[in-house]
Amino acid sequence: MNRYSRFIAAAILLAVAAPASAALNILACEPEWGALAQELGGDKVNVYNATNAFQDPHHIQAKPSLLARARNADMLVCTGSQLEIGWLPVLLQQSGNPKIQPGKPGYFEAARFVRMLEVPTRLDRADGDVHPGGNPHIQTDPRNIALVATGLAKQLAEADPSNAAWYQARYQAFSGRWQLAVTRWEKESAPLKGVPIVVQHKGFPYLENWLGLREVATLEPKPGVEPSSGHLVQVLEQLQRQPAKMILRAAYNDGRPSEWLAERAKISAVALPFTVGGSEQAKDLFSLFDDTVQRLLAAAK
Amino acid sequence: MYKRKIIASGIIMMLGAPLSAVAGESAEMQQIRQEINALKQSYEARIQALELRLQKTEAASSAAESHAAQAEAAASQAAAAPPAPAPADNINAFNPGVSLILSGLYSNHSRDPAGHAITGFHLPPAVMADLQPQRGFSLAESELGIYASVDQLFYGGLNFAIHPDNTVSTEEAFIQTTALNHGLTLKAGRFFSGIGYLNEQHAHVWDFVDAPLAYQAFLGGQMNNDGLQLRWLAPTDTYFELGAEVGRGANYPGTGRDKNGSGASALFAHLGGDVGDSNSWRAGLSLLTTAPQDRQWDDTNLGGAGVTNSFSGNSKLWIADAVWKWAPNGNAYYTNFKLQGEYLRRVEDGSLVYDLNGVAVPGSYAATQSGWYLQGIYQFAPYWRAGLRTERLDPGSVDYGVNDGVLSRPAYRPVRHSLMLDYNPSEFSRIRLQFAQDKATQGATDNQIFLQYQMSLGAHGAHKY
Numbered sequence: 004m005n006r007y008s009r010f011i012a013a014a015i016l017l018a019v020a021a022p023a024s025a026a027l028n029i030l031a032c033e034p035e036w037g038a039l040a041q042e043l044g045g046d047k048v049n050v051y052n053a054t055n056a057f058q059d060p061h062h063i064q065a066k067p068s069l070l071a072r073a074r075n076a077d078m079l080v081c082t083g084s085q086l087e088i089g090w091l092p093v094l095l096q097q098s099g100n101p102k103i104q105p106g107k108p109g110y111f112e113a114a115r116f117v118r119m120l121e122v123p124t125r126l127d128r129a130d131g132d133v134h135p136g137g138n139p140h141i142q143t144d145p146r147n148i149a150l151v152a153t154g155l156a157k158q159l160a161e162a163d164p165s166n167a168a169w170y171q172a173r174y175q176a177f178s179g180r181w182q183l184a185v186t187r188w189e190k191e192s193a194p195l196k197g198v199p200i201v202v203q204h205k206g207f208p209y210l211e212n213w214l215g216l217r218e219v220a221t222l223e224p225k226p227g228v229e230p231s232s233g234h235l236v237q238v239l240e241q242l243q244r245q246p247a248k249m250i251l252r253a254a255y256n257d258g259r260p261s262e263w264l265a266e267r268a269k270i271s272a273v274a275l276p277f278t279v280g281g282s283e284q285a286k287d288l289f290s291l292f293d294d295t296v297q298r299l300l301a302a303a304k
Numbered sequence: 305m306y307k308r309k310i311i312a313s314g315i316i317m318m319l320g321a322p323l324s325a326v327a328g329e330s331a332e333m334q335q336i337r338q339e340i341n342a343l344k345q346s347y348e349a350r351i352q353a354l355e356l357r358l359q360k361t362e363a364a365s366s367a368a369e370s371h372a373a374q375a376e377a378a379a380s381q382a383a384a385a386p387p388a389p390a391p392a393d394n395i396n397a398f399n400p401g402v403s404l405i406l407s408g409l410y411s412n413h414s415r416d417p418a419g420h421a422i423t424g425f426h427l428p429p430a431v432m433a434d435l436q437p438q439r440g441f442s443l444a445e446s447e448l449g450i451y452a453s454v455d456q457l458f459y460g461g462l463n464f465a466i467h468p469d470n471t472v473s474t475e476e477a478f479i480q481t482t483a484l485n486h487g488l489t490l491k492a493g494r495f496f497s498g499i500g501y502l503n504e505q506h507a508h509v510w511d512f513v514d515a516p517l518a519y520q521a522f523l524g525g526q527m528n529n530d531g532l533q534l535r536w537l538a539p540t541d542t543y544f545e546l547g548a549e550v551g552r553g554a555n556y557p558g559t560g561r562d563k564n565g566s567g568a569s570a571l572f573a574h575l576g577g578d579v580g581d582s583n584s585w586r587a588g589l590s591l592l593t594t595a596p597q598d599r600q601w602d603d604t605n606l607g608g609a610g611v612t613n614s615f616s617g618n619s620k621l622w623i624a625d626a627v628w629k630w631a632p633n634g635n636a637y638y639t640n641f642k643l644q645g646e647y648l649r650r651v652e653d654g655s656l657v658y659d660l661n662g663v664a665v666p667g668s669y670a671a672t673q674s675g676w677y678l679q680g681i682y683q684f685a686p687y688w689r690a691g692l693r694t695e696r697l698d699p700g701s702v703d704y705g706v707n708d709g710v711l712s713r714p715a716y717r718p719v720r721h722s723l724m725l726d727y728n729p730s731e732f733s734r735i736r737l738q739f740a741q742d743k744a745t746q747g748a749t750d751n752q753i754f755l756q757y758q759m760s761l762g763a764h765g766a767h768k769y
């Protein structure tokens with residue numbers, strides 16, 4: 004069905020629209036937003052991902068290749084909530100590109116479109132790497148992806164008005180498929196509700212919120228602080244009193260702390276793709292959640 | 305939307321049937337039916353959910369209406385976009401980002417730093433005093449930075465350096481454009497010149513306690529300038545940047561002059577990119593031109609008597625710099641390596657007046673001198689980095705013209721090797737231990753131990769590459 008509707012929409016657009024101008028250059032701060040921009044933009048956009056799934060988007064540098072991409076970008080698609088604060092400001096200041104400055108249609112922050120979780124009530128760096136706007140890892144809940152898609156489709160149309168109808172049509176198609184997929188994932192993951200889990204980094208509140216997973220411990224003593232052996236022993240003791248089913252980490256996290264604990268607590272350590280490209284299976288947004296749900300189900304058995 | 309979808313799929317079913325191949329038809333139809341069923345199911349589920357919510361709302365009707373709405377918003381979680389957060393409604397809401405760098409240093413030198421000099425490289429006494437090491441505990445440079453967007457066109461910032469002797473200097477105070485198109489950025493005010501690689505970085509992001517000898521000898525440590533800077537970033541996928549500066553040039557290697565026009569100008573070009581996911585690099589070439597007037601330094605003539613030299617003329621400093629960074633898959637968090645080197649070459653010519661006991665003797669002056677450093681920094685575990693730096697200066701050729709027979713021209717090559725280890729418990733704190741063998745002064749080897757902390761408070765400063 005989708006193939007047809009997309010084909011028909013494209014045919015109509017081709018017939019009606021003026022000759023297509025050069026594709027919109029999009030610099031996506033994280034691969035999930037790159038994938039979403041690609042879904043909504045199709046061949047009307049050129050997407051470049053600033054980071055890959057094996058990089059912690061908080062800890063990369065404003066390297067020359069990114070400056071060059073920022074210079075040529077028509078639009079930035081980022082998470083926001085200070086996830087990119089260590090490097091994005093440099094790109095904005097040095098790119099000499101007014102199109103992507105905050106407030107312009109070419110500047111898009113995904114976190115503005117979702118309800119933020121873990122918004123700190125007190126701000127103190129003694130609490131570790133906390134984000135004043137709330138936990139920025141919003142992409143682990145597919146309902147957030149849907150909300151961001153709505154916002155991104157609108158903003159794509161603002162940044163590239165000549166193709167507004169195209170983005171709207173693709174958004175409609177994507178949104179329908181996404182809704183179906185979310186329903187399917189929710190059905191498949193019903194057994195995960197209430198399952199107690201341990202996380203390596205506080206990167207999964209949105210996933211937990213979506214699937215009803217119950218976080219009982221964190222391997223990092225404070226957000227962004229590497230797990231210490233002393234803290235791991237504490238968590239192990241806690242797990243003996245209060246067992247959990249699995250230990251979650253993102254593809255870019257070092258596997259050793261969770262493997263260490265998993266072996267001793269006799270539970271499974273699960274590396275979730277976390278974003279597009281984080282596993283062999285996670286090739287796009289759909290397969291990202293297919294794979295995430297499958298890995299969780301396999302570990303919960 | 306769903307209704308429209310179902311209608312659309314119905315139409316497509318009608319249209320699609322004749323279009324599709326006969327063999328694939330039944331499978332396709334089946335798939336469409338399945339999708340319609342799934343749509344129906346999701347529809348029903350949603351209606352049920354809505355009914356449930358309606359019941360809940362009715363049950364809770366005794367509660368205040370606003371309260372119920374709040375509860376529903378919470379229950380539906382991510383189902384609806386949040387209201388935009390209200391901006392802080394106070395007078396400080398537009399205050400700029402403030403960042404404070406605190407730094408302290410313990411230095412142990414095997415030699416008395418009193419006679420410290422870089423043999424063969426002539427620095428004005430005031431510059432030399434700034435570079436003079438201090439033994440024991442000291443407050444290293446603290447920095448206070450204040451930065452914000454000015455409006456839709458400009459960004460601005462100020463950076464104070466607070467020195468251990470209770471003096472404060474303005475390291476940077478600039479405005480820059482954010483709205484010029486075509487990759488252009490114009491900066492005005494006082495700023496670190498874009499020449500070289502280290503020069504533009506604040507001292508607290510350097511990988512060693514001190515500036516390389518070549519930076520000390522040719523730039524007095526670090527060069528800032530009052531003036532204008534224009535940068536242009538090329539519209540290519542490979543990073544290519546050109547920059548030009550004009551400015552007062554009051555600082556070494558220039559001298560303060562009261563005159564119209566520019567006292568120091570600079571040109572620089574940068575090229576950079578990635579090699580795979582794991583490597584990135586940048587290389588640059590810069591030229592700094594100044595016209596010092598009566599730049600004075602103390603020296604000893606061949607007879608062993610103290611003289612004061614005064615140079616006026618042209619000074620051209622060339623810098624070639626390169627940096628290569630490696631991190632597995634580009635994830636620098638656990639382990640990474642950085643190789644960095646710069647080569648500086650200065651050509652000066654003009655006139656030199658030397659003063660011996662109040663008698664001024666004029667002559668010509670031409671000198672070509674150079675120096676380089678190479679350093680590697682390896683992060684071998686989260687939080688821990690080790691680094692090695694080696695550097696050397698070449699006195700090159702110095703020609704005093706008619707005074708060649710009077711003034712000394714040592715052939716000594718200053719050398720220094722440094723080894724550092726630092727611990728970075730977070731991106732905001734660093735504790736560093738550094739050992740160095742410093743042979744900057746001829747005939748005097750200074751073995752140095754430094755212990756330093758650098759902490760960053762306040763606004764999260766983004767660092768340049």
